[in-house]
Amino acid sequence: MAPQTTSNLCRCKSCNTAFRTELPTNVPVEEWVAALYEVRCPSCGAGTGQLGIGANLSQEEDMALRIDGPADVRAANWHDRAEIGASAVSLYRYFLSGSTEGLCVPDDLSALRRCIRLLEHVPEWTERMSELSADPKWGWLAANWPRVVDLFRAEAPTLTGPAPGTQLLLAELSSEEPL
Ligand SMILES: [Zn+2]
Incomplete structure (x- = not known):
């Protein structure tokens, strides 16, 4: 094996x-x-x-890991060195392969932070979030992505620490019927 x-x-x-x-x-x-x-x-x-x-990376530590280069190189660098988790890795796989198999959504603020940071390493993937708005799992979040990210940054500029409004919005959106 x-x-x-x-x-x-x-x-x-x-x-x-x-x-x-x-x-x-x-x-x-x-x-x-x-x-x-x-x-x-x-x-x-x-x-x-x-x-x-089981550590978290601070904003400064994550920024120190960022590199220049083509999107796939920056993505691989994120995958090998940054803070990863199930939902962020499933997004990474989707953007590289187009496969929605095994997609999972962030279920808390830490998971959401890891997804946002992936998109900071590979900003050109941000505009592809809307591709997921018809996905049964990601649809509700993808359709509201800019709103969720803006609120999270307003409440917790480094994406760490409490963000009660974002947490409520996540819970509210995830209870809605898929689009
Ligand atoms: Zn040491």
Whole structure:
């Protein structure tokens, strides 16, 4: 069986560096733990005991990851280095392949932030959001995308921290019938 891994965002408690690391998923738990104990902070070398798994990236950290180049190169860079999650990765796959299979929508503000940041790495995909307005899962959000993003930025300019109005709008829109 081909090795399978998941990419995990970690943050070092010693030097506060955030970084991604791959961990195997289809191995016995001892092997998974052994792989975990090999992880080191790329900045200061601290080991597993000093690393928190499941970190968020600040706006500054995400901006520092942005590169120039063609859209597919910037997209791959986002996928390999930035903060990813199920809904953002499903958007990324849709924009690259056109396949709506496995599309999932952001179910909280963190997931919404990851989708918005993907579009900051690849801004030319923003105008393609309307392509999804007929999708049964994404339709309600795609049709209201500019409104949701504007409200989120107004409430939380760095897309982190509380944004109660955005949360309400997400809940309200997701309860509407698809277009
Ligand atoms: Zn460190």
